Amino acid sequence: MAIEVKNIVKKFGAFAALDGVDLKVANGELLALLGPSGSGKTTLLRIIAGLDWPDAGEVSFDGENALARGAGERQVGFVFQHYALFRHMTVFENVAFGLRVQPRAVRKNEASIRARVKELLDLVQLDWLSNRYPSQLSGGQRQRIALARALAIEPRILLLDEPFGALDAKVRKELRQWLRSLHSEIHVTSIFVTHDQEEALEVANRVVVMDKGRIEQIGTPGEVYDHPATAFVHGFIGESIVLAVDISDGRVRLGGKTLDIAADGAPPGASKLFVRRHDMQIGPAGSGALEGEVRRVRSFGPIQRAEIALAAGECATVIEIDAPRDRELQTGDIIGLQPRRYRIFAAQD
Amino acid sequence: MNAAQFSSSSARDDLRTEPRLIRFLIIAIAVIFLTVFVVLPLVVVFAQAFSKGVGAYFTALSDPEALSAIRLTLMVAAISVGLNLVFGLVAAWAIAKFDFRGKTFLISLIDLPFSVSPVISGLVFVLLFGAQGFWGPWLQSHNVHVLFAVPGIALATIFVTFPFVARALIPLMQEQGTQEEEAAISLGASGLQTFFRVTLPNIKWGVLYGVLLCNARAMGEFGAVSVVSGHIRGETNTMPLLVEILYNEYQFVSSFAIASLLAMLALITLVVKTILERHLDEG
Numbered sequence: 001m002a003i004e005v006k007n008i009v010k011k012f013g014a015f016a017a018l019d020g021v022d023l024k025v026a027n028g029e030l031l032a033l034l035g036p037s038g039s040g041k042t043t044l045l046r047i048i049a050g051l052d053w054p055d056a057g058e059v060s061f062d063g064e065n066a067l068a069r070g071a072g073e074r075q076v077g078f079v080f081q082h083y084a085l086f087r088h089m090t091v092f093e094n095v096a097f098g099l100r101v102q103p104r105a106v107r108k109n110e111a112s113i114r115a116r117v118k119e120l121l122d123l124v125q126l127d128w129l130s131n132r133y134p135s136q137l138s139g140g141q142r143q144r145i146a147l148a149r150a151l152a153i154e155p156r157i158l159l160l161d162e163p164f165g166a167l168d169a170k171v172r173k174e175l176r177q178w179l180r181s182l183h184s185e186i187h188v189t190s191i192f193v194t195h196d197q198e199e200a201l202e203v204a205n206r207v208v209v210m211d212k213g214r215i216e217q218i219g220t221p222g223e224v225y226d227h228p229a230t231a232f233v234h235g236f237i238g239e240s241i242v243l244a245v246d247i248s249d250g251r252v253r254l255g256g257k258t259l260d261i262a263a264d265g266a267p268p269g270a271s272k273l274f275v276r277r278h279d280m281q282i283g284p285a286g287s288g289a290l291e292g293e294v295r296r297v298r299s300f301g302p303i304q305r306a307e308i309a310l311a312a313g314e315c316a317t318v319i320e321i322d323a324p325r326d327r328e329l330q331t332g333d334i335i336g337l338q339p340r341r342y343r344i345f346a347a348q349d
Numbered sequence: 350m351n352a353a354q355f356s357s358s359s360a361r362d363d364l365r366t367e368p369r370l371i372r373f374l375i376i377a378i379a380v381i382f383l384t385v386f387v388v389l390p391l392v393v394v395f396a397q398a399f400s401k402g403v404g405a406y407f408t409a410l411s412d413p414e415a416l417s418a419i420r421l422t423l424m425v426a427a428i429s430v431g432l433n434l435v436f437g438l439v440a441a442w443a444i445a446k447f448d449f450r451g452k453t454f455l456i457s458l459i460d461l462p463f464s465v466s467p468v469i470s471g472l473v474f475v476l477l478f479g480a481q482g483f484w485g486p487w488l489q490s491h492n493v494h495v496l497f498a499v500p501g502i503a504l505a506t507i508f509v510t511f512p513f514v515a516r517a518l519i520p521l522m523q524e525q526g527t528q529e530e531e532a533a534i535s536l537g538a539s540g541l542q543t544f545f546r547v548t549l550p551n552i553k554w555g556v557l558y559g560v561l562l563c564n565a566r567a568m569g570e571f572g573a574v575s576v577v578s579g580h581i582r583g584e585t586n587t588m589p590l591l592v593e594i595l596y597n598e599y600q601f602v603s604s605f606a607i608a609s610l611l612a613m614l615a616l617i618t619l620v621v622k623t624i625l626e627r628h629l630d631e632g
Contacts, residue, residue, distance in 0.1 A: 051531050071535045078535040084528035088550040098536035101546070153536055 001061050001156040001189045002027045003048060008057035010043055010213075017043040018054070019213035025191065030183045032204035033193045036236070040213040041193045042161055048191065049078045049159050061156065074157075077150030077188075081162040083142040085134035091145050092130040095120055098153040120148040123182075140171040144178075151186070160192035164199065176203050197237045201225060209233050231345035234274040241280065241319045243273040243310075244347065252344070260289040266344040274343045277322040278303070281338040282329070288338030292319070297329045304329060308337070394612050397605035409603035410610070417583045418591040418607065424499070425574075425587060426567040429506040433563050434556070437514025442548075444515075445522030446530070459515050462508055470508050471576025474501060497579030502587065505573040510563045517559030521552055521629075554628040561625065565618040569611055 003025040010018040018040045025031050033041040046052040048059060050071030059066040066074055085094050095117045099108055108116070121127040124144040134142055143163060150158060163179070164172040180203050183190055194200050200207045201221040209216045209224055209232075217229040228234035235242060246253045247268045252261055254273075285291060292308040295318065299305075303322045306329050310317050321337070323329065366372070399406050409415060440459060444452060462470060477483045478495040488495060495501045529551065533543040549556075571589040578585045586594065588607050595604035 049535055051535065071531075072537040072539070074535075075537075076535060078532065080528050080532060082528060084532040086529055086532070086547055097533065097538070097546070101533070101536065101538040101542045149532075149536070 002063075003157060003189065003191075004058075004060045004063075005044070005048065006058040006060075008044065008047060008054045008059070010040075010047065010052065010054045016213050018047070021057070021210075021213070021215055023208060023215065023218070025189060027189055028187045029189055030180075030203065030205045031191045032200035032207045033191060033210060034195070034197060034200040034207055034237075035210035036195060038212075039210040041195075041210050044210070045159050045161055045191060045193050048157070049076050050074050051078070075153060075155055077147075077153060077155030077158045079143070079146050079150050079158070079160040079163050081165050083134070083139075083146045083166075085142055085146055085149070087134050090131050090133055091121070091126070091137070092117055094134070094145060095149045095152050097149065116152065120152055123151070124148045138171075139167045140175060143167065143175065147182075151188075155188060158188050158190040160190065162193050162195070164196075165194070172199070179203060201237070209236065211236070228274075228343065231272055231274065231348065234343055234345070239277045239320075239322075241275045241277060241321065243275075243317065243319075245271050245273045245344070247271050247344065254290075261339060261342065264344060267346060270347040271344050272347050273339075274345065275339040276341065277305075277320060279340045279342065280319075280321040280323070281340050282321075282323050282327060283336040283338060285334040285336055287336035290337040290339075292335060292337060294329050294331055294333040294335060297331060299325060299328075308335070391612055391616075394605055394608050397601055398609040400605075401602050405602050406606050406609075409600075409606040412603065414583050414586070414591065415603065415607055418586050418588045419610070421499070421502070421584075421586065422568050422588045425503050425506050426564055428503045429510050429567045430560055430564050432507055433511045433514050434560055436511060437516075437518060437559055437563075438556070440515045441518035441522050444519050445525075446527050456519070459512050461512075462510070463512050467509055467570065467572030468576055471505050471573035474505050474508075474573075474577050478504075496577055497581065497585060499585070501577040502574050502585060505577045506567050506570050509570050509573045510566045513563035513566065514556065514559035517555050517562070518552055521555040522548075525551055554625055558622070558625045558629060561618055561621055565614065568614055 003023070005021060005023040008018050008021045009016070021040070021044060023044075033044060035041045043052060047054050048066070050066070050069065050073075053067070061074070086097065089097070096113055099113045099116060102108075117130075118127065121130055124147060126141060126144055126148070129137060129141060129145070134145070137145065147160075147163075160179075164175050167175065176199060179192075192203070201224075204221065206218065207221055207224050208218050211232050217224055217233045219227070219229075224233060225237055228237065234240055243254055245259070247263050247266050249268075250263050252259045252263050252266075252271075252273065281288065290310055292310040295307040295309050297304055297306045302325060304325050305320060305322055308319055308321060310319060329335070367375075398409075440455070443449075444456060475482065475496060477485075478488060478501060479485050480489065482496075485496075493500075495504070529547050530543050533547045538546065568587075569589060570587075571593075574587055575590055575593075578587070578590055580586060580590060580594065582594075588611060592604050592608045592611070595601075595607070
């Protein structure tokens with residue numbers, strides 16, 4: 001099912017949770033809504049589900065107006081961050097709920113309900129838990145049951161609100177891969193909300209980056225990581241070094257000193273230079289656009305992470321870089337730094 | 350070495366708790382206090398009720414006046430518990446699941462009967478429904494009897510007992526939030542299905558707890574009912590009112606026999622309350 005969201009506005013009092021959001025989701029996609037808390041991503045998900053209503057704008061499923069239907073009529077599977085399993089029902093009854101509340105005319109008979117629930121519990125590999133109560137399950141098990149329950153109604157769209165937010169790191173990793181493979185198996189259009197960039201980049205086909213009720217960028221994980229459209233996206237996804245620079249006459253100045261890098265057509269004025277930590281090339285003193293003194297080095301795995309005090313004019317900033325371990329750094333070394341890849345965005349404030 | 354460890358650990362024990370004498374004194378004070386103020390009166394009620402033998406006890410209870418009082422009390426309790434159950438559920442639902450203006454005001458309003466003296470509560474109904482009251486003349490001209498009749502007693506009891514169910518449910522429902530209901534709705538359940546299959550099972554122990562306390566108070570209410578009842582013998586006397594009347598007429602056995610029924614109600618309430626609290630803690 002394709003989803004189209006047009007110019008959605010949602011206000012809570014004076015606070016605009018969503019401020020004109022447009023989004024198209026293709027059939028069968030696995031999309032991530034990524035953003036910090038308060039960016040409006042959960043509100044957007046709840047509006048698509050019918051659990052919240054927009055103040056203005058349109059939502060359509062395959063061209064058909066979804067706002068004319070209540071949450072129960074949209075055939076949307078919703079998975080809550082804190083599972084929201086029915087605490088007084090067994091796992092089996094939780095999964096069966098959506099089938100049991102169907103209108104009498106379309107409701108399946110008991111035998112086929114049982115068969116369907118069994119099938120879903122097998123799909124999430126938790127058939128052996130069917131007589132337990134939610135309070136007797138681990139977080140990861142609860143989340144998978146919540147997913148099985150949402151799938152029971154054969155949803156046309158699957159919506160997941162921070163599905164792994166309440167789980168510990170290891171379970172989270174496992175469930176991520178599991179969700180990916182589940183999606184390639186059942187291929188239902190899915191949107192999940194997360195504030196964890198790694199999760200979004202690893203699981204989704206496409207990532208929607210949101211901030212302050214607006215969409216900052218939509219793209220594949222590669223696109224949003226390698227070609228961030230805005231300063232916010234560059235700062236939010238991946239670790240970046242940010243330097244306050246000034247652009248004039250097509251030159252980049254840092255604290256009064258002109259840097260030996262191209263301005264790439266950035267407009268004149270106060271700007272921000274973004275460089276990925278691993279995109280800083282290290283050389284001998286005097287070799288790069290920047291120079292600094294190594295303050296601290298921590299080595300782990302294939303990289304060494306160094307804190308470097310820049311000596312660029314009056315701008316005394318400490319930055320952190322990731323360098324390969326082919327050239328071991330020592331505290332006190334004076335080194336040259338050259339940004340291999342960088343982006344310049346106009347300073348917003 | 351070992352001995353030294355033992356002695357040091359037992360010394361620490363003594364430091365951690367109060368000296369034995371003080372522990373004993375505190376417990377003794379609590380026990381004596383409870384005996385004098387709770388156990389003794391209960392024993393006296395039953396001792397007086399059976400002071401002329403079991404036969405006299407049952408004769409007193411089968412007196413027509415006593416039977417009428419028991420019947421009236423049960424009826425008033427049934428009416429007020431039933432209505433307050435509905436009211437309490439609705440109020441708790443509104444407060445816990447929705448945000449609206451004046452919510453805090455509504456919560457304080459629910460508590461009002463707890464902070465008003467029962468006698469005042471009764472008087473309010475006299476002022477509203479009495480012959481010189483607000484609606485009194487209109488009711489009289491339509492031949493409707495509220496005051497000094499069952500409706501008045503029921504109204505006063507409902508007023509006095511209405512916080513119980515709502516109070517038991519509001520914190521419970523607030524804690525549970527709305528996520529399970531939202532899940533049910535998104536799975537296609539109707540409003541009624543959601544209420545009966547999800548909300549009600551989640552709060553059933555809280556409902557029973559509120560009903561129990563509401564019932565105990567409804568049956569035991571004296572002040573408010575005394576003001577609106579009119580004390581018509583065999584007609585508008587509830588059990589607590591009859592206890593007082595009989596006592597004032599020096600019919601101690603009859604008086605304490607009925608009092609013993611109320612005392613038993615209290616004991617049963619206490620036991621059931623303990624059981625319910627255990628279920629509530631388990632969630």
